Amino acid sequence: MHSLLQTVFLLALVAMVLAAPAPASMKKRSFKVERVPNPKFKGRSPGAGTRALVKAYRKFLMPLPPGLADAMSAAQGATKIEGVAEKEQGKGKGHKPSSVAAATATASAGGASNDGTGVVTATPEQGDVEYLSPVTIGGQTINMDFDSGSSDLWVFNTELAAGSQAGHSNFNPETSTTFQLLQGASFEISYGDGSGAAGNVGTDTVNIGGATVTNQAVELATAVSSSFVQDTQSNGLVGLAFSKLNTIKPVQQKTFFDNAIATLPIPVFTADLRHAAVGAYEFGNIDSTKFNGSLSWTDVNATSGFWQFSSQQFAVGTGPTMNLAGGQAIADTGTTLMIADPSIVNAYYSQVQGAVNNETVGGVTFPCAAQLPDLAVDIGGNYMATVRGDDINFSPVDAAGTTCFGGLQAGTAGGLQIYGDIMFKSQFVAFNGGNNSIGMAPHQS
Numbered sequence: 001m002h003s004l005l006q007t008v009f010l011l012a013l014v015a016m017v018l019a020a021p022a023p024a025s026m027k028k029r030s031f032k033v034e035r036v037p038n039p040k041f042k043g044r045s046p047g048a049g050t051r052a053l054v055k056a057y058r059k060f061l062m063p064l065p066p067g068l069a070d071a072m073s074a075a076q077g078a079t080k081i082e083g084v085a086e087k088e089q090g091k092g093k094g095h096k097p098s099s100v101a102a103a104t105a106t107a108s109a110g111g112a113s114n115d116g117t118g119v120v121t122a123t124p125e126q127g128d129v130e131y132l133s134p135v136t137i138g139g140q141t142i143n144m145d146f147d148s149g150s151s152d153l154w155v156f157n158t159e160l161a162a163g164s165q166a167g168h169s170n171f172n173p174e175t176s177t178t179f180q181l182l183q184g185a186s187f188e189i190s191y192g193d194g195s196g197a198a199g200n201v202g203t204d205t206v207n208i209g210g211a212t213v214t215n216q217a218v219e220l221a222t223a224v225s226s227s228f229v230q231d232t233q234s235n236g237l238v239g240l241a242f243s244k245l246n247t248i249k250p251v252q253q254k255t256f257f258d259n260a261i262a263t264l265p266i267p268v269f270t271a272d273l274r275h276a277a278v279g280a281y282e283f284g285n286i287d288s289t290k291f292n293g294s295l296s297w298t299d300v301n302a303t304s305g306f307w308q309f310s311s312q313q314f315a316v317g318t319g320p321t322m323n324l325a326g327g328q329a330i331a332d333t334g335t336t337l338m339i340a341d342p343s344i345v346n347a348y349y350s351q352v353q354g355a356v357n358n359e360t361v362g363g364v365t366f367p368c369a370a371q372l373p374d375l376a377v378d379i380g381g382n383y384m385a386t387v388r389g390d391d392i393n394f395s396p397v398d399a400a401g402t403t404c405f406g407g408l409q410a411g412t413a414g415g416l417q418i419y420g421d422i423m424f425k426s427q428f429v430a431f432n433g434g435n436n437s438i439g440m441a442p443h444q445s
C-alpha cells in the first residue's frame with residue numbers, strides 16, 4: 001500500500017471508530033472498567049503483537065505502514081531490522097552441480113504408527129506466538145515450527161556460530177549416520193527485507209511422529225537473522241506450502257509433505273492448533289474427533305505456491321454478510337496473526353468499543369476488557385469459518401494488561417489476506433495435496 005493511501009486509511013479507521021454508532025443489530029454490551037491485569041494473558045510480553053505484525057508484513061513483502069515501523073523500533077526487544085545477523089560460514093563448500101535428492105517415504109519402524117501416518121504435538125509458545133512440534137532428523141529430535149506459508153525445511157545446527165547456537169537444540173550432521181551433503185546445493189530464504197536464513201543443504205531421514213521420509217532435503221543454516229537466534233524455543237521451520245516455493249539452488253527440492261504423500265494412507269496433513277493448549281499436526285489421517293460436524297472442502301489455487309483460496313465475504317458478530325469483491329487469502333500456520341483486508345478490519349473494529357488504530361504499537365488496540373464479536377470469513381465460497389472473538393484479543397500492550405493488541409490486523413487493500421494462527425485456533429484445517437483442496441470445520445470445543 002502506498003503511504004498516502006495508508007494515511008487515508010488510518011484516518012478513515014480512526015474516524016470510523018470514533019463515529020460509528022452501534023447498529024441496531026448489535027447488542028449493547030456492558031463494559032468493565034476495573035483495571036485488573038487479565039490473567040488470561042499473564043506472561044505475554046508487551047510488544048509481542050507489534051512483533052508478530054511486523055513479522056507478517058516482512059514475510060509477505062508488504063511495505064510497513066509508517067506507524068508500525070516506528071512502533072517496532074520503540075518496542076522493547078523488538079525484532080531487529082538488520083538482515084542476516086552473521087557472516088555466512090561454510091560458503092563455497094562444493095561447487096559441483098547438485099544431484100536431486102531421491103527421497104523415499106516409508107512407514108516408520110520405531111515410530112508411533114506402522115501405517116505410514118504421523119502425529120506430533122503442536123505446543124504453543126507463551127502467548128500463542130508460534131506452535132512447536134518435535135521432528136526427528138537423523139535420529140536427533142528437535143522442536144520446530146511447522147509453516148504452511150513457506151516450503152523450506154531448515155534447522156539450527158552445529159555449523160552455526162556458537163553465539164547463534166546458544167540456547168537452541170542444534171542438529172549435528174556429523175553424528176547422524178544417515179546425513180549426506182547435497183554437493184553444491186545452498187538455500188537462502190528471506191521473509192521480507194530482514195529476517196531469514198541461509199546455508200548448505202544435505203539429505204537425511206526425517207521422521208515426524210511416525211511418518212518418515214528418507215533422503216529428505218534438510219537445510220543447514222549457516223546464517224540466521226537475529227529474531228530466530230533470540231527465539232530459543234524454535235530450532236527451525238518445516239515448510240508445508242507447495243514445493244515450488246522451495247529456495248534450494250541450483251536444483252529445487254521437495255517439501256517433507258510432498259515426499260511423504262505417496263505413502264500416506266490419504267494425501268493429507270491436518271493442523272489442530274489450540275489457544276494456550278497443546279494441539280497436533282497429523283500426516284495421512286483425519287481425526288474426526290477433533291472437529292464438530294464434517295469438513296467443508298474447497299479448491300485451493302496453488303499457482304502462487306501457497307494454500308490460497310478466494311475469500312469474498314465476511315460477517316461481524318450477528319451482523320449481515322458483507323462482500324469483499326475479489327478477495328483472496330491463504331491459510332498460514334506460520335503467521336501468528338490474522339491479516340485481513342482493511343475493509344474487514346474497519347468493519348470489525350467499528351463494533352468494538354474503544355478500539356483505535358494505535359500509532360504507538362503500530363496496530364489496532366482496544367481495552368483488554370472489551371467483548372469482541374466473532375468474525376466469519378468466507379473460505380472459497382463454500383464455507384464461512386467463524387473466528388472466535390476471544391481469540392482476536394491477542395495480547396496486552398502494557399504491563400498492567402489494560403490495553404490489548406488485536407489478533408486481527410489490516411494488510412494491504414486488495415492484497416492477499418493471511419489467515420494465520422488466530423484463525424486456526426477456531427478451526428480444524430485439513431490440507432489435501434491429492435486434489436489441492438482445504439477442508440475446515442469448527443474445533444470440537
Ligand SMILES: *[C@@H]1O[C@H](CO)[C@@H](O)[C@H](O)[C@H]1NC(C)=O
Nearest residue numbers: 266297298299432435436437
Ligand atoms: C478432495 O478430497 C477429499 C477427500 O480426501 C474430498 O472429500 C473432497 O471433496 C475433495 N475436494 C475437492 C475440492 O475436490
Ligand SMILES: *[C@@H]1O[C@H](CO)[C@@H](O)[C@H](O)[C@H]1NC(C)=O
Nearest residue numbers: 301302303304305308310328
Ligand atoms: C490463481 O492465482 C494466480 C496468482 O496467484 C492468479 O493469477 C490466477 O488468476 C488464479 N486463478 C484462479 C482460477 O483464480
Ligand SMILES: *[C@@H]1O[C@H](CO)[C@@H](O)[C@H](O)[C@H]1NC(C)=O
Nearest residue numbers: 356358360361365397398403
Ligand atoms: C496505545 O498503546 C499504548 C501502549 O503502548 C497504550 O498505553 C495506550 O493506552 C494505547 N492507546 C489507546 C488510545 O488505547
Ligand SMILES: *[C@@H]1O[C@H](CO)[C@@H](O)[C@H](O)[C@H]1NC(C)=O
Nearest residue numbers: 291292293294442443444445
Ligand atoms: C457442534 O455443532 C452444533 C451445531 O452447529 C452445535 O449445536 C454444538 O454445540 C456443537 N458441539 C460442540 C461440541 O461444539
